[in-house]
Amino acid sequence: MKRKLTMFLALFFIGIGLAVAQTQVRGTVVDEAGEPVIGATIQIKGTSQGTVSDIDGNFTLSAPAGGTLVISYVGYQTQEVPVSANVSVQLSADSELLDEVVVVGYGTTTRRAFTGAASSVSNDLIENKIDINPVKALAGTVPGLQMNVGSGQPGAPANIFIRGRNSVNSGTQPLYVIDGVPFETGIQGMRQSEGQQMSPLATISAQDIESVTVLKDASATSIYGARAANGVIVITTKKGKRGLNIDFTARVGTESMPSYTDNYKLVDADTYRQLSKEALLNGYNYASTVGRQSNFQRFNDAYGLGLPYNESGAEDFFSWYTEIDYDSPYNTDWLKEVTRTGLIQNYTLTLNGGGETATAARYYTSVDYFDTKAIVRGKDMKRYSFRFNFDQAPTEKVAYGFNSNVAHTITNMGAGGGYFSDPITQAIMQSPLSPVYNEDGTWNFNTINGYNPVAQRSELGDKSEAKQYRFIFSPYVTYKFIDELSL
Incomplete structure (x- = not known):
C-alpha cells in the first residue's frame, strides 16, 4: 500500500509539472515599415496575463507551452501567434x-x-x-x-x-x-x-x-x-451640425494612492519606539561620522543627565532629546493624514446646430466645469470654460467662420519652497508618537522637526494659488480656386 501511494504521488507531481510547464517567450513587434511598435499589448489568450512592448518593440513573457499569444495595438489589426521561444510579429494597419x-x-x-x-x-x-x-x-x-x-x-x-x-x-x-x-x-x-x-x-x-x-x-x-x-x-x-443637438455630460471619478505604496508603509508607534531605542543603544549619531561619540553618550555627558546606558536610560534620553514622550499614547499615520481619495468632477453642456442646406450657418457652443482634488491634500484645480465656434459656406467657393474659447482656471499648488514644504517628505520624516492636534484642538508643532505637514495643507495653511485667464479667437476665410487649391 505504501509503495502504491508513493508511486501515485510521484505521478501526481509529474502531472503538475507538465501542466504548468512554461516557455520564456522573447519577441519583437514591428509595423509594416519595419519600425518598432511601442506599447503593443501582448496577452496570453484566455487569461489576463500579458505585457507590453518596449521602446524597441521587444517584449519578454512567460507563457504556457502550446498556448496562444494575442498581439494588439490601436489602429492595427489584432494578430494571434502560437507560443514559442522566439516570436516576430508584424502588425498591419486596419483597412x-x-x-x-x-x-x-x-x-x-x-x-x-x-x-x-x-x-x-x-x-x-x-x-x-x-x-x-x-x-x-x-x-x-x-x-x-x-x-x-x-x-x-x-x-x-x-x-x-x-x-x-x-x-x-x-x-x-x-x-x-x-x-x-x-x-x-x-x-x-x-x-x-x-x-x-x-x-x-x-x-x-x-x-x-x-x-x-x-x-x-x-x-x-x-x-x-x-x-x-x-x-x-x-x-x-x-x-x-445640421439640426439642433443638445447634450449634457456628467463625469465623476476618484483616484487613490498607487498600490506600490504598500511597500512604503510607515512604522507604527511600537515599532518606532523599539527601533529608536536600538539606534541609541547601538551608538547612533545624527552626523553619521565614524569614531564620533553617539548622541546618547555625548549629550548625556555634556548636560550631566546621568542616564544609565541601558534600555531604561535610552527611553528617558529619547524623551529628553526629541521632546516627545517615549510613552506617548498616540499612533499617528502621517502619510494617511496628508493624503485623501482624490475626487474628479466634470460637467459639460453643449449646444450645436445649423440649417439643413449646405450654405446654412452652423454653430457649436459649450459650457464646461471641471473640478479636481488631488490625492495630496491642498492641491486642487477648478476650470470654467466657454466655447463658441461658427462656420458658414454661403457659396461653393467661399467659407468663413471663427473658433473662440474663454477659460478661467484656479489652481492651488500648495505651499512652495522645496524640501520642507513637501507633504509626503514631511510625513515620512514625522514620528508616529506626535499627534496632529494638541489636546486643546490647536495644531501640534512639537514634532520631530518642528513642522506639521497637515497644518501646512489645511485651509488656513500656506498656499500658492494661481489664477489664469485665457481667451482664444481665431477667425478664418477661405476661397477655393480649384478643388485642389484653397486659400
Whole structure:
C-alpha cells in the first residue's frame, strides 16, 4: 500500500509539472515599415496575463507551452501567434482606418493618400479619459509617442517626446496647433510658481475636441518650420451640425494612492519606539561620522543627565532629546493624514446646430466645469470654460467662420519652497508618537522637526494659488480656386 501511494504521488507531481510547464517567450513587434511598435499589448489568450512592448518593440513573457499569444495595438489589426521561444510579429494597419481624415498643415487628407508619418486619435478616446489636461489622453494611444508627467499637481504639463529622447532637441516640447493657430506650451507659455508649472492646455475641455493628429516626420511638419523640430500635435475642435443637438455630460471619478505604496508603509508607534531605542543603544549619531561619540553618550555627558546606558536610560534620553514622550499614547499615520481619495468632477453642456442646406450657418457652443482634488491634500484645480465656434459656406467657393474659447482656471499648488514644504517628505520624516492636534484642538508643532505637514495643507495653511485667464479667437476665410487649391 505504501509503495502504491508513493508511486501515485510521484505521478501526481509529474502531472503538475507538465501542466504548468512554461516557455520564456522573447519577441519583437514591428509595423509594416519595419519600425518598432511601442506599447503593443501582448496577452496570453484566455487569461489576463500579458505585457507590453518596449521602446524597441521587444517584449519578454512567460507563457504556457502550446498556448496562444494575442498581439494588439490601436489602429492595427489584432494578430494571434502560437507560443514559442522566439516570436516576430508584424502588425498591419486596419483597412477601415485608411479612409480616416488626417489633419495636416495645409488642410485635411485621408490616411490612404497621406505619405507622411502621422497618427490620429478620435474624440472617443480623449473623452473617456478624465483628466483636466486632455493631451494626457495621448499616452498609450499613439505609436512612438512617449510621455511622462513629473508632478501630481492638477493641470501639470506632460513631457512629450515624439522623435525619441536621444535627439538633440528632445528636451523641448512638440509644437501644438489648435484650429490652425500655433499654441505656446514651453516655459514661456506656462504659469510657473516656485518651480511648479501649469500647462495652458489645461484650459481646453476634452469634450470640445473632435480629433488630435500627431505629425512626426519632416514631410508632415515642414509647413511649421523650425518650431516643428520635435513634431506637431494638431488639435481640431468640434463644429456645428445640421439640426439642433443638445447634450449634457456628467463625469465623476476618484483616484487613490498607487498600490506600490504598500511597500512604503510607515512604522507604527511600537515599532518606532523599539527601533529608536536600538539606534541609541547601538551608538547612533545624527552626523553619521565614524569614531564620533553617539548622541546618547555625548549629550548625556555634556548636560550631566546621568542616564544609565541601558534600555531604561535610552527611553528617558529619547524623551529628553526629541521632546516627545517615549510613552506617548498616540499612533499617528502621517502619510494617511496628508493624503485623501482624490475626487474628479466634470460637467459639460453643449449646444450645436445649423440649417439643413449646405450654405446654412452652423454653430457649436459649450459650457464646461471641471473640478479636481488631488490625492495630496491642498492641491486642487477648478476650470470654467466657454466655447463658441461658427462656420458658414454661403457659396461653393467661399467659407468663413471663427473658433473662440474663454477659460478661467484656479489652481492651488500648495505651499512652495522645496524640501520642507513637501507633504509626503514631511510625513515620512514625522514620528508616529506626535499627534496632529494638541489636546486643546490647536495644531501640534512639537514634532520631530518642528513642522506639521497637515497644518501646512489645511485651509488656513500656506498656499500658492494661481489664477489664469485665457481667451482664444481665431477667425478664418477661405476661397477655393480649384478643388485642389484653397486659400
